[in-house]
Amino acid sequence: MNQRPKPLVELLPLVTGLLLAICVLVGIVGLTLYLDFSGERPQHEPLAELPAKPDMPISKALMDPAGMWQAPDWASVEKEPNADEIKYGRELIANTSEYLGPNGKVKKISNGLNCQNCHLQAGTVPLGNNYSAAKSTYPKVRGRSGNSEDIRLRINGCFQRSLNGEVLANDSKEMIAMVAYMNWLGQDVAQGEKPKGAGLYELPLLDRAADYIKGKTIYERQCVTCHMVDGQGVMKADSTGYTYPPLWGEHSYNQGAGLFRMSRFAGYVRANMPFGATYENPILTDEEAWDVAAYVNSLDRPARDFPNDWPDISKKPMDHPFGPYSDEFSEEQHKFGPYQPIKAAAKK
Ligand code: HEC
Numbered sequence: 001m002n003q004r005p006k007p008l009v010e011l012l013p014l015v016t017g018l019l020l021a022i023c024v025l026v027g028i029v030g031l032t033l034y035l036d037f038s039g040e041r042p043q044h045e046p047l048a049e050l051p052a053k054p055d056m057p058i059s060k061a062l063m064d065p066a067g068m069w070q071a072p073d074w075a076s077v078e079k080e081p082n083a084d085e086i087k088y089g090r091e092l093i094a095n096t097s098e099y100l101g102p103n104g105k106v107k108k109i110s111n112g113l114n115c116q117n118c119h120l121q122a123g124t125v126p127l128g129n130n131y132s133a134a135k136s137t138y139p140k141v142r143g144r145s146g147n148s149e150d151i152r153l154r155i156n157g158c159f160q161r162s163l164n165g166e167v168l169a170n171d172s173k174e175m176i177a178m179v180a181y182m183n184w185l186g187q188d189v190a191q192g193e194k195p196k197g198a199g200l201y202e203l204p205l206l207d208r209a210a211d212y213i214k215g216k217t218i219y220e221r222q223c224v225t226c227h228m229v230d231g232q233g234v235m236k237a238d239s240t241g242y243t244y245p246p247l248w249g250e251h252s253y254n255q256g257a258g259l260f261r262m263s264r265f266a267g268y269v270r271a272n273m274p275f276g277a278t279y280e281n282p283i284l285t286d287e288e289a290w291d292v293a294a295y296v297n298s299l300d301r302p303a304r305d306f307p308n309d310w311p312d313i314s315k316k317p318m319d320h321p322f323g324p325y326s327d328e329f330s331e332e333q334h335k336f337g338p339y340q341p342i343k344a345a346a347k348k
């Protein structure tokens with residue numbers, strides 16, 4: 001019995017040694033962590049510039065490329081009786097500003113953007129806001145006008161809103177040429193059909209409102225190099241158009257434009273921006289696309305009243321940013337989400 005305390009005393013040096021060793025270890029680990037996070041290391045590069053690691057893919061195709069719509073071979077245009085018209089149409093869509101912009105050589109009726117800035121490669125890119133369904137789905141009744149719209153009215157819609165400008169006369173050489181080009185592009189699409197990859201990518205909805213503060217960080221990381229900190233882009237040296245188009249401010253699309261709706265903007269950038277991204281190799285995540293859309297669309301741009309829009313307000317899309325609405329949700333929620341409750345209420 002009285003021998004018990006003895007071994008404990010003998011163990012004391014060993015226990016002290018062990019404790020000391022632990023203290024030193026914790027100290028080293030702590031110091032390493034501290035140095036790691038104390039800003040002494042170089043900042044992380046933007047995600048887009050990191051090489052993709054095979055075990056951690058940065059991006060995944062947004063849609064299976066099989067059966068994707070493809071534009072007809074451009075060389076085959078020569079066979080068409082109206083080849084000159086079609087070619088002029090394509091030229092106008094690619095270089096709109098040169099012909100119809102603020103210094104346009106045909107007319108001065110638009111803000112300096114090219115149709116192609118948003119309808120990539122003259123409207124031929126899958127999920128790049130292409131014109132594959134223009135021939136097959138117009139004329140159609142649209143909620144915005146409450147009327148049947150033919151393709152010329154739809155084109156003029158983009159002139160008045162996306163190009164914050166004026167309309168072209170239906171019988172003008174320019175209108176006839178653009179329509180001829182779109183009809184040629186959609187020649188293989190059956191009447192009434194929308195081919196795979198038509199228009200824009202439809203993003204899954206977030207379960208929260210899009211966050212323009214997060215969006216600003218994404219903008220600064222992924223967009224400023226081309227569209228600039230002030231969002232005004234870069235004008236070509238000869239002022240015939242933009243090398244990098246503006247995203248907000250007086251030279252950008254107005255508040256009546258499709259891109260002013262969050263789902264259109266997010267869908268466009270998710271599959272196409274930063275420039276070089278494609279639906280097969282996207283760079284942004286869904287969340288980043290929604291948040292950067294919120295940032296850009298929360299900044300100033302031309303306001304323009306279209307008093308005849310939406311004669312039936314119940315037809316407004318979930319993300320139409322201006323009231324009145326046929327439901328109880330606020331303008332703020334219609335603009336930035338969350339959209340699920342709005343959709344659920346509309347279903348009832
Ligand atoms: C600032 C961006 C922007 C510019 C510039 C722009 N558009 Fe659009 N356009 C859109 C958006 C967004 C849509 C709607 C896409 C959707 O809802 O899927 C659209 C839709 C269209 C459609 C309907 C396509 C369909 O299948 O329903 C046509 C046609 C069109 N634009 C023609 C033009 C023409 C011609 C020009 C140049 C004069 C032009 N757009 C310039 C953004 C733009």
Ligand code: HEC
Nearest residue numbers: 116117118222223226243244245246247269273274275292
């Ligand atoms: C490497 C340069 C580059 C980067 C980075 C870039 N863009 Fe663009 N962006 C372009 C170019 C070029 C166009 C016009 C495309 C064309 O005409 O072919 C464009 C067009 C656009 C348009 C449609 C035209 C307009 O002015 O409204 C939007 C919207 C857009 N970009 C958003 C973004 C967003 C958001 C980011 C960041 C996530 C981004 N871009 C990053 C080069 C870039």
